[in-house]
Amino acid sequence: MILTDFDYVRPADLAEALELLAGTPGARVLAGGQSLIADLRTGETTAPLLVDVRRLAELRGVRRTEGGHLRIGSATTLAELASDRRVLDEAPALAAAARANGDPQVRNLGTVGGNLSAGGRATDLPAAAIATDARVLVAGPGGRRSVPAEEFAAQGVPAGSVVTALTVPPARAGAFEKTADRATRYPVCAAAVRVGPAGLRIAVTGATVRPVRLRGVEDRLRDGSFSTEAVLAAFRAEPRTLFVPGRGNSAEYLGHLAGVLTARALARAVALE
Numbered sequence: 054m055i056l057t058d059f060d061y062v063r064p065a066d067l068a069e070a071l072e073l074l075a076g077t078p079g080a081r082v083l084a085g086g087q088s089l090i091a092d093l094r095t096g097e098t099t100a101p102l103l104v105d106v107r108r109l110a111e112l113r114g115v116r117r118t119e120g121g122h123l124r125i126g127s128a129t130t131l132a133e134l135a136s137d138r139r140v141l142d143e144a145p146a147l148a149a150a151a152r153a154n155g156d157p158q159v160r161n162l163g164t165v166g167g168n169l170s171a172g173g174r175a176t177d178l179p180a181a182a183i184a185t186d187a188r189v190l191v192a193g194p195g196g197r198r199s200v201p202a203e204e205f206a207a208q209g210v211p212a213g214s215v216v217t218a219l220t221v222p223p224a225r226a227g228a229f230e231k232t233a234d235r236a237t238r239y240p241v242c243a244a245a246v247r248v249g250p251a252g253l254r255i256a257v258t259g260a261t262v263r264p265v266r267l268r269g270v271e272d273r274l275r276d277g278s279f280s281t282e283a284v285l286a287a288f289r290a291e292p293r294t295l296f297v298p299g300r301g302n303s304a305e306y307l308g309h310l311a312g313v314l315t316a317r318a319l320a321r322a323v324a325l326e
């Protein structure tokens with residue numbers, strides 16, 4: 054086991070956390086530790102300092118913003134997210150993605166911010182965040198920013214920054230479907246959708262190079278006919294290079310799987326309308 058020495062600090066507030074990150078090059082944010090500690094053990098990551106943000110009050114809990122959106126603090130655990138009544142009713146794809154995650158121990162410790170920021174590995178929440186049209190709130194050296202979830206998935210966490218929350222416009226009809234890797238439970242492929250007056254949104258993760266919104270598929274399904282045949286045809290029209298072969302799965306197979314999961318998610322979401 055490679056576990057190099059590091060310092061550990063639990064700051065009193067977000068301002069102190071940002072100061073610590075700015076003051077120590079290579080310092081990392083620690084939340085539930087479900088990815089980071091394993092990566093430190095294997096040597097995949099090293100860090101001179103871990104800044105533990107899990108107990109910061111500003112990062113905790115779910116509340117409603119003045120604009121009527123849900124604000125989900127980044128230190129909210131996946132278990133809390135999966136069982137929160139408002140999230141279940143108004144962002145069902147997010148709740149289902151949190152529930153699909155790992156095992157109960159991981160859901161009890163792993164956080165929203167950590168799952169969104171895990172980078173490198175495909176995780177479940179980013180696709181659901183993209184499909185729900187969520188924005189990621191980030192505090193960093195340049196101040197505070199609100200970034201669309203798709204842009205955040207492409208860029209990752211800026212150096213020295215802390216993800217503080219996810220904001221989500223409420224939409225009743227959404228769903229998330231996943232085929233999990235049997236050993237790890239990470240997604241081989243997962244699809245998240247939102248339907249209804251706010252418009253159709255479809256995102257996938259696992260089978261693609263990163264979590265992505267599928268605008269081409271959305272356009273082909275604009276007429277609202279979500280039969281399995283129509284959805285599979287819409288996926289067949291996507292460039293095969295979108296799907297990244299791996300673990301014995303061809304791009305062809307992953308494209309088909311993404312279509313099947315999307316068709317299932319759409320059927321589930323339409324039933325909630």
Ligand SMILES: Cc1cc2nc3c(=O)[nH]c(=O)nc-3n(C[C@H](O)[C@H](O)[C@H](O)COP(=O)(O)OP(=O)(O)OC[C@H]3O[C@@H](n4cnc5c(N)ncnc54)[C@H](O)[C@@H]3O)c2cc1C
Pocket residue numbers: 081082083084085086087088089090106127128131153154155156159162163164165166167168169170171175176177178210214215216217233237238239240
């Ligand atoms: C057995 C097992 C099964 C798993 N199965 C799944 C699965 O099915 N699906 C899935 O999606 N994931 C799965 N995971 C991954 C797990 O869900 C993530 O590890 C977890 O959600 C990460 O959250 P965390 O709070 O533990 O983050 P940490 O491990 O503490 O941090 C992860 C990364 O995010 C950064 N980070 C954390 N919080 C913030 C923040 N607020 N701001 C900026 N950066 C931050 C850290 O610096 C680090 O780089 C599994 C993990 C294990 C161990």
